[in-house]
Amino acid sequence: MLKEPEAREQLEEILNQQEYQIYYADTRNTLQIWWDEFKAWLGDLLSRLFPSMENTSGTAGNIMVLVILLVIVLLAALVITYLVKNNGFIRNKNNKPFQSGVELELSFQQHVAEAKRYEDMEDYSLATRHLFLGLLLNFHERQWLEAKIWKTNWEYYEELKREQKELADFFFNFALVFDRGTYGKQKIARDEYLSYRDIALKWINDTDHEI
Secondary structure, eight states: OOOHHHHHHHHHHHHTSHHHHTTTSOOOOHHHHHHHHHHHHHHHHHHHHOTTSOOOHHHHHHHHHHHHHHHHHHHHHHHHHHHHHHHHHHHTTTOOSOOSHHHHHSOHHHHHHHHHHHHHTTOHHHHHHHHHHHHHHHHHHTTSSOOOTTOOHHHHHHHHHHHOHHHHHHHHHHHHHHHHHHTSOOOOOHHHHHHHHHHHHHHHTOTTSOO
């Protein structure tokens, strides 16, 4: 009969053999190891924040799945919002704001005056058109973009992003309204026109940027 030290040594030799060690080997891949460690960390964090919550990997895993689903939903909402916002502009990106050389040759002051005339006549679609062209020519004189009869609103938008980044979003949205009234033949409402008019005139009359 083996003595206790000899028996212990023999048992250790048996357990060290490959066929036994394989049961103790970590067969998880890197992603599984990371996931398990993250769940353990999250479970510990939750137990600290909410002591009454049981710190189990199952609880942490379920919450992690919910967090991932929430992030996916938020990202999907942002993508949908972006596509809806850009769809109209991209669809009309080949539209040229100046339909004739005469419109291009008028000064921005003349277009603004025409916008005011049509505003008084309550024709807010034409008022929008002339105010937008006046704004374009104003930006041209300030060298924020270069007005050409063959250029599209998309090209002006790209130029403006480089020269006056803070104006690009406003121009983008104003161009959508302009396209709706000019090419879509939609009637522009008074309130919508006034909301863009006030901002456009503020930039046109901005004394901090002398022409």
